[in-house]
Amino acid sequence: MNTLNDAPAPARGPAEHDIRDQIVVAATEHFSRYGYTRTTVSDLAKAIGFSKAYIYKFFESKQAIGEMICTNCLRGIETEIRAAVDSADGPPEKLRRLFKTAVTASLRLFSDERKLYEIAASAATEKWQATLDYEVRIKGLLQDILLAGRQSGDFERKTPLDETATAIYLVLRPYLNPLLLQHNFDHTDEAPAHLSNLVLRSLSP
Amino acid sequence: MNTLNDAPAPARGPAEHDIRDQIVVAATEHFSRYGYTRTTVSDLAKAIGFSKAYIYKFFESKQAIGEMICTNCLRGIETEIRAAVDSADGPPEKLRRLFKTAVTASLRLFSDERKLYEIAASAATEKWQATLDYEVRIKGLLQDILLAGRQSGDFERKTPLDETATAIYLVLRPYLNPLLLQHNFDHTDEAPAHLSNLVLRSLSP
Incomplete structure (x- = not known):
């Protein structure tokens, strides 16, 4: 200094x-x-x-404190998602768990910590670095599962990996992003299974 | 009376x-x-x-007037989507057009008629009948395309039709619903192509 x-x-x-x-x-x-x-x-x-x-x-600033809290919350969700993915056998099941746990863990933040959700919503609206980093890490996790599935022969290999990962991320995003999730409550029960089944059909070799 | x-x-x-x-x-x-x-x-x-x-x-009530305006707006979007779908050749291309036109027509309502969009947002938040009817009609259109594709041999027939239609509708919904669309602006350029490609991969026989 x-x-x-x-x-x-x-x-x-x-x-x-x-x-x-x-x-x-x-x-x-x-x-x-x-x-x-x-x-x-x-x-x-x-x-x-x-x-x-x-x-x-x-x-x-207040936002700097909010960012730290937001980082902690998102790390919590991410840890839960990674644990669920790690404990699943094989890439298809890992992908199902990713969808399911992303929704349940994000919903829990919403319902248990209604007030903290305000921070997550501010973070998403104002695109705080913490949420951008989180998006990148979840996309990375998705890409890892896709790669493993291509290597194991569970998933097709014709479509460029980037394209597949981006498209699946777009399908998942409405259930990860707090601003979108709040308008999806009517669908959170059935959506993870329906969407991961659709995605798995799209990945069949 | x-x-x-x-x-x-x-x-x-x-x-x-x-x-x-x-x-x-x-x-x-x-x-x-x-x-x-x-x-x-x-x-x-x-x-x-x-x-x-x-x-x-x-x-x-004011809402009754709003509902009528909302019905008119949604009919306008629906007419545009149906025209695009009708003018496309074959079920796969019809599905692509459905995605593309749903996004462009809904976005136009948002940007040209920013104030009318308030009505659509109220409608979606309060689940007015006009929006529920619209959802049903778009789902119906989707189901018609799927059926035609199953008959023509373009699409697989193993998955129950209902399940396929529901899953694809869940993929499309974030770009149809005004409450969700407003948080998706960063993705409206690339999303229709990415998502319809993913959906078409999921439908391959």
Whole structure:
């Protein structure tokens, strides 16, 4: 920071991470009770017993805190999806689990953590980096399953892999994206099975 | 209406239809300029030069007028889709056109008639009969294409027709429903081709 001398910067080790984590945990608790959109950093500071200035030392804006919470939520969903995919036998079943768990885990976020969902919706509307990264990782997971299925002979190999992955991602997206998912509640029971069956038919060699 | 005598009810012939149409045309014009959600029947009456009581003689509520406008808009989209499907050769190409035209026609409603789109969004949120009927008709059109493709040998016949139609409708729905479409703008260029190709791969015999 100070380019005029070579004195070491103030320690930015585990202590700082701990405080950041502490703020995120308290903010998650606060937002999940009072909502994200209508809470200001001042409200938050008052509620969690830090000064506003102190919070701003660690996060440049409310959105920066929201992004961290969003990252944590999406990591949670992703972990659940990966676990379900890993525990399934063979690429076709892995693909089914990807669809099923993406929907159930995203829905759980919606219903259990109604207020945190506000953060996810802001994130999706404003295209926060956390949601873009999540999309990329889910697409990557999908591509891995497709590759494995091509190698095992379960899936066709004529269509370019990119094209297949993009098309399947477009089918899955309405159930991953919180803005879309909220308009899909009438279909979340039947959709995962119907859609993964259709996708598997499209992949048959 | 009057059960106490057999006198004929007041004429409900073309004259009444003309007035209803006149109100709908004027209301469409008014809503497309000032928006649907924030306009009251009083505002509308004042603007189109009828008394509020007179409007209520023909429509029981603002929503009833909105439903009529919505029906007209959706009929317009449907006519465009049917024309595109009819002019295509063979079931696979008809299916491609269905996807492509559903997206372009729905998007046009969104961009040209931004204020009327408010009506479509209310309709979708509150599940007005007009949108439910539209869904049924588009599903019917899809089913007709599938049947023709099964007869011509272009499409597989193992999967129950109902199941195939439902699954494909779920793939198409995010681009038909105005609430979903508004969150899909980043994908409307590439989605119709990607999705119809995937669907056609899923239908190959």
